[in-house]
Amino acid sequence: MISVAKTAGFCYGVKRAVDGVYREIENGKKISTLGHLIHNRQVIEDLETKGVYSFESVAEIPKDYTVVIRAHGVGEEVYNELAGREYIDLTCPFVSKIHRIVSEHHEKGYKIIIVGDKNHPEVIGINGWCKNDALIINDRNHKLDEDLAEKDICIVAQTTINRNFFGEIVQNVKKTCKSTLIFDTICSATKDRQKEAEELSKNSDMMIVIGGKESSNTRKLFEISKRNCPNTYHIETFEDLPQEKTYNKIGITAGASTPGGIIEEVVKAMSENVKNEENFAELFAQYESKTLNNGDIIDGTVVEVRNNEVIVDLGGFKYNGQLAADQLTDDPSLKPSDIVKEGDTIKVYVVGVNDGEGKVVLSRKKLVAMESWNKIKAAYESEEILEGKIIKAVKGGVIALTDGSQVFIPARQASGRFVQDLQSLVGTTVNYKIIEIDERRRRVIGSVRVIIEAEKKEKEDKFWADAEVGKKYQGTVKSLTSFGAFVDIGGVDGLVHISELSWNKIKHPSEVVKEGDVLDVYIKDINAETKKISLGFKKIEDNPWTIAQSKLNLGDVVKCKIVRMMPFGAFAEIMPNVDGLIHISQIADRRIGKPEDVLTIGEEVEAKITDINWEEKKISLSIRALIPVPEKEEPEVEEEEIPQEGEALVYSTDPEVEVEEPIEVEPAEEVKEPEVEEEKAEEAVEADAE
Numbered sequence: 001m002i003s004v005a006k007t008a009g010f011c012y013g014v015k016r017a018v019d020g021v022y023r024e025i026e027n028g029k030k031i032s033t034l035g036h037l038i039h040n041r042q043v044i045e046d047l048e049t050k051g052v053y054s055f056e057s058v059a060e061i062p063k064d065y066t067v068v069i070r071a072h073g074v075g076e077e078v079y080n081e082l083a084g085r086e087y088i089d090l091t092c093p094f095v096s097k098i099h100r101i102v103s104e105h106h107e108k109g110y111k112i113i114i115v116g117d118k119n120h121p122e123v124i125g126i127n128g129w130c131k132n133d134a135l136i137i138n139d140r141n142h143k144l145d146e147d148l149a150e151k152d153i154c155i156v157a158q159t160t161i162n163r164n165f166f167g168e169i170v171q172n173v174k175k176t177c178k179s180t181l182i183f184d185t186i187c188s189a190t191k192d193r194q195k196e197a198e199e200l201s202k203n204s205d206m207m208i209v210i211g212g213k214e215s216s217n218t219r220k221l222f223e224i225s226k227r228n229c230p231n232t233y234h235i236e237t238f239e240d241l242p243q244e245k246t247y248n249k250i251g252i253t254a255g256a257s258t259p260g261g262i263i264e265e266v267v268k269a270m271s272e273n274v275k276n277e278e279n280f281a282e283l284f285a286q287y288e289s290k291t292l293n294n295g296d297i298i299d300g301t302v303v304e305v306r307n308n309e310v311i312v313d314l315g316g317f318k319y320n321g322q323l324a325a326d327q328l329t330d331d332p333s334l335k336p337s338d339i340v341k342e343g344d345t346i347k348v349y350v351v352g353v354n355d356g357e358g359k360v361v362l363s364r365k366k367l368v369a370m371e372s373w374n375k376i377k378a379a380y381e382s383e384e385i386l387e388g389k390i391i392k393a394v395k396g397g398v399i400a401l402t403d404g405s406q407v408f409i410p411a412r413q414a415s416g417r418f419v420q421d422l423q424s425l426v427g428t429t430v431n432y433k434i435i436e437i438d439e440r441r442r443r444v445i446g447s448v449r450v451i452i453e454a455e456k457k458e459k460e461d462k463f464w465a466d467a468e469v470g471k472k473y474q475g476t477v478k479s480l481t482s483f484g485a486f487v488d489i490g491g492v493d494g495l496v497h498i499s500e501l502s503w504n505k506i507k508h509p510s511e512v513v514k515e516g517d518v519l520d521v522y523i524k525d526i527n528a529e530t531k532k533i534s535l536g537f538k539k540i541e542d543n544p545w546t547i548a549q550s551k552l553n554l555g556d557v558v559k560c561k562i563v564r565m566m567p568f569g570a571f572a573e574i575m576p577n578v579d580g581l582i583h584i585s586q587i588a589d590r591r592i593g594k595p596e597d598v599l600t601i602g603e604e605v606e607a608k609i610t611d612i613n614w615e616e617k618k619i620s621l622s623i624r625a626l627i628p629v630p631e632k633e634e635p636e637v638e639e640e641e642i643p644q645e646g647e648a649l650v651y652s653t654d655p656e657v658e659v660e661e662p663i664e665v666e667p668a669e670e671v672k673e674p675e676v677e678e679e680k681a682e683e684a685v686e687a688d689a690e
Helices: 012-026 041-049 076-081 093-107 121-130 163-176 188-202 216-228 260-271 280-287 365-382 449-466 544-551 678-689
Strands: 002-004 031-034 053-055 066-069 087-089 111-115 135-137 152-157 179-182 206-210 232-235 250-254 297-305 309-313 321-324 345-352 360-363 386-394 397-402 405-410 429-438 443-447 472-481 484-488 493-497 518-527 532-536 557-566 569-575 578-583 604-613 618-622
Touching (some): 012 031, 012 066, 076 121, 093 111, 093 152, 188 216, 206 260, 216 232, 216 250, 405 429, 443 449, 544 569, 544 578, 569 618
Parallel strands (some): 002 250, 031 066, 111 135, 206 250, 493 532
Antiparallel strands (some): 386 397, 386 429, 429 443, 518 532, 557 569, 604 618
């Protein structure tokens, strides 16, 4: 039985280079290659018969020839030499990626280490992008210089190097160097080819590895196969096949530079000697890939999950498929391993065959998007509310992902109010409706705003149906102004005036509340016609006069602080926001011209509460009442007759005059005390209380 590796033969990079050169030949161009186009003698000889020769330097190539840069790539200095000349760059995309990595990190000061063969043209080209200053390692026992220990190291690999060998070198470098940056730049096609050779050789009695003797990747396939199958042979054509007895199980693989025609010849020659004489046409069908077309939908099996891609066995096709992470899902927060695992069967959409990395390009999200398109249309027609995750902000709006379909939500429709930073919405999950569909362009426009407005309208209708003065609500502060705070009390905003936010005097609402705070409020006033609502927030139990009423009593002696002076007296703070009036007549035990003669602002004094009017919020205080009155001695007098009401005793200093009878005297008019400005004092107290 003969088994042919599905990955045998040209990789994309080589096929791209070979096809490109033959295409230029057909166009009649005079071309020469910078070095052998590929490591395959038969292809090189065929090109020479068509007038295409290879040269080792730019200077050797005639000026009227177009220069071809082969898949192995060249160093930066070669591009400088080509300035002013016509050239075709057929460098493998995988190799070009390594050039960019090396150039960028060399400029940043990293020491570049290349794991590969220093004489291989690909490695020579890579080294040319770091001023030929790279350390090239191709020996497991390579000893690193001690001066590398403190340097920043950047490690890359020749695309065709053995993966296990690369891993060993990396571990050795990491033991010596403290700072290492590792890029696994082994070509994915190479990895697949080596993995398949490993498995095939374990189950074969004989292994045939087809490819040029100079081909690095072919030699690696030979080494891998030889470890598992001692009867392994490296040949270039069917003529090199060993003339030995036949084997029951024969495995065949080929390097990336081996044309399909040579593989076909080897398979045909081997089939003639295989036991049971298998039919060649059926046997070669194992190698020949079935035709794949863009748009095909295939059930595949996940054979490997990598950091940035998933490898899918397409069952019966020559090449495995490559499903890039961004083609698996639109959600950038998910890794491939979060979605699939090895052995899973998934349905995929064929985007193209032989992409820039030598694989069949697959897409899962395209298929999912196709399947969800009908759901989107149905949701649009039924006005269904959909749920989606905002995955990115774009010019003019955001993109929501729902069941694999991307829906554009314009900035003005992304929220119930203006959003300055659309990036802040990325990662959030929203409910939206489809408001527009363009089937020709497959463009879908959604709106979060229409749902929010519909919900708000429903809440408003319910609110106005039940609203009444005095009703209590728990609301959320939406915005602040200089005159108060607007509070959402269930789809409707009401204003808590600044005077309602605190019993203390404040300059701005932000001293008490902030946006997002939850407040217990009640309706003070409501106007259904203008839709204006005035809300109350201050609690009666927090009223300083209510607190004062529970603590202060008539006759109490209190400590207080002088806060204001008036012509008729001084106001003193007894408790926060509770002041009492010390009338000018109650400041001292003598007559004073003005309160400032005795008191100063901020002075703390003791005073006695002489009067309280809780309804009018008035408290009268007296300092004078606490000043002790000095005791006076009464002079001794002779007992005399005390006149009765309406009469008086009159005494004469003339000894000759005798007064025997009391003289009646008219009672004097009552003398009234001068009126103090009580009314003004009361008015001031009232004004202060307010």
